[in-house]
Amino acid sequence: MPFKRTVEIGRVVMVTYGADYGKLYVISDVVDLNKALVDRPDEVRRTMNFKRMVMTDFKVDIPRLAKKAVLKKALEESDVFAKFAASTWGQKMAKREAKANLNDFERHMAAVNKMKRSAKVRRAFNKLKKSA
Numbered sequence: 001m002p003f004k005r006t007v008e009i010g011r012v013v014m015v016t017y018g019a020d021y022g023k024l025y026v027i028s029d030v031v032d033l034n035k036a037l038v039d040r041p042d043e044v045r046r047t048m049n050f051k052r053m054v055m056t057d058f059k060v061d062i063p064r065l066a067k068k069a070v071l072k073k074a075l076e077e078s079d080v081f082a083k084f085a086a087s088t089w090g091q092k093m094a095k096r097e098a099k100a101n102l103n104d105f106e107r108h109m110a111a112v113n114k115m116k117r118s119a120k121v122r123r124a125f126n127k128l129k130k131s132a
Contacts, residue, residue: 005055012058012080013038015048022093024081025053029065037065041072058084 005011011027013036025038031047038053039045058080062071075081084090102110 005057007036007050007055008059009064010060010062010074012056012060012084013053014056014084015052016054017052022097024056024084026060026062026071026075028062028071039066039068039071041068041075056084056089057087 007027007030009027009029013025013027015021015023015025023040025040025048027036028039028045029037031037034051035047035049036053037045038048058078060071060074060078060080062074066074085094
């Protein structure tokens, strides 16, 4: 089965390490086997190691070393960031971020609700097990 997420100009990547964790970038150019030039409309273009990013299924049609205006227009037309947010991967990242931003009381209430839900499931399971 061939790879579907190849390193190419215009490939949307997500950062998996460091201060930019979870941010989406677009590959503008491949520097060498280990690094690529990544760009984002609101940030400065820079090199990034492939070990710090993971390829997504999304690709934007841009030329090599595209200017900010071209990149911004291509991203707006393709609406890649919204498509990623709507995907299961994006939803998972949003849930993880929402869970990390809970305060102490919200974490407590989530734990209490989980215990109540587990108790209901356990009672229903034991009732079915007893009747079988």
